[in-house]
Amino acid sequence: MSLPDISRMDRYPTRTAEPLPHIDRSDPTVWGTIETATLSDFEADGFAILDALLDPMEVADFTAEIDRLTRDPDLWLDDRLIIEKSARRVRSIFEVHRLSTAIAELVRETRIAGLARQILGSEVYLHQSRVNMMPGFAGTGFYWHSDFETWHAEDGMPAPRAVSLSIALTDNHPFNGSLMVMPGSHRTFVPCHGRTPAEHFRESLREQQIGVPTQADIAELANKHGIRQFTGPAGSALLFDSNIMHASSNNITPFPRSNIFLVFNSVENTLGAPYGADAPRPTYIGSRDFTPVR
Ligand code: 6CS
Ligand code: FE
Numbered sequence: 001m002s003l004p005d006i007s008r009m010d011r012y013p014t015r016t017a018e019p020l021p022h023i024d025r026s027d028p029t030v031w032g033t034i035e036t037a038t039l040s041d042f043e044a045d046g047f048a049i050l051d052a053l054l055d056p057m058e059v060a061d062f063t064a065e066i067d068r069l070t071r072d073p074d075l076w077l078d079d080r081l082i083i084e085k086s087a088r089r090v091r092s093i094f095e096v097h098r099l100s101t102a103i104a105e106l107v108r109e110t111r112i113a114g115l116a117r118q119i120l121g122s123e124v125y126l127h128q129s130r131v132n133m134m135p136g137f138a139g140t141g142f143y144w145h146s147d148f149e150t151w152h153a154e155d156g157m158p159a160p161r162a163v164s165l166s167i168a169l170t171d172n173h174p175f176n177g178s179l180m181v182m183p184g185s186h187r188t189f190v191p192c193h194g195r196t197p198a199e200h201f202r203e204s205l206r207e208q209q210i211g212v213p214t215q216a217d218i219a220e221l222a223n224k225h226g227i228r229q230f231t232g233p234a235g236s237a238l239l240f241d242s243n244i245m246h247a248s249s250n251n252i253t254p255f256p257r258s259n260i261f262l263v264f265n266s267v268e269n270t271l272g273a274p275y276g277a278d279a280p281r282p283t284y285i286g287s288r289d290f291t292p293v294r
Pocket of ligand 1: 128208285
C-alpha cells in the first residue's frame, strides 16, 4: 500500500466533481506584526482602506504611464493585454511591473511592500500585477469570487498567505463599478464545484464561469457578513486578504474606474503544481519568479 503524499494533502479542495461544504480556514490571516494603525482591523475584516496612499502628482504620473501602455501597438499583440469581451477596449494589462519601471519602483517602496510584509510576516514577492481599466459606459464587472480559490486551483498556491493591493487611479464612487467585499468572509473557504477546463484562464479573465460560488454560498456569506464597498478618491487603496469574497458590478456611468492591482505572496508560500487544474496558468498571471521584493 502506498502512503499518502502528506506534502500535497489539500486543506482547501476545490473544482471537484461533487459539491463540498464550506471549510473553516485553518491558516492565520495576519502572520506578522501590525505596525500601521490603519491595518488594525485587517485580521477581523480581511481588508483595510488606505487613504491617500498616492498623492495627486503620483496619480497623474501613473495615469499617464498607463495611458502610454494602452496606446502601445506592440502590446496589443501581447497576451498580457486583455480586451473586453464585447468591445475593443483594454480591460487589463498583466505584469505591469515588468512593462513599467515606474510601477516596479513603486512596488519596492516600504509604504507598499511593507504593508504586505506586516500582514504576511515574511519576505514577499509579486505573484501578479495588473492594471484594470473600467471605461465609462462599457466597463464590465466581476462576479463574486475568492482570488485564493483561483490561485490555489489554477496556480498551485498552497495557502491563503497572500494579499492584494488595489490602488485607485480614478475616484471610486458607489456607482462606477467599485469593489464590494464581505468583511470577515476571508475566514471561510468556499469550495467550487466543477472541473477546470483546459485553457480556462483565457475566458475567466474576462468572465469567470468555473471557480464561482453558488448563489446559495453567496447568500449565506452575505447574510452572515454583510457587504461593504470600497469608495474613495484617486490615490486611495484597498488592501485585502487573498480569500475574501468580493465582486464588482458593471460601470454604466460616464466615469471610468482604473486601478493598479498588486498581489504579494509570502516567500514561504511559493507555487507548486495546480491543485485543481491540469496545467498551471502562464507566468504573467501567476509568477514563478519568487525573488523577494527589496
Ligand atoms: O484570475 C486571477 O488571478 C484574478 N482574477 C480575478 C477576478 N481577481 C483577481 C485576480 O487577478
Ligand atoms: Fe478578484
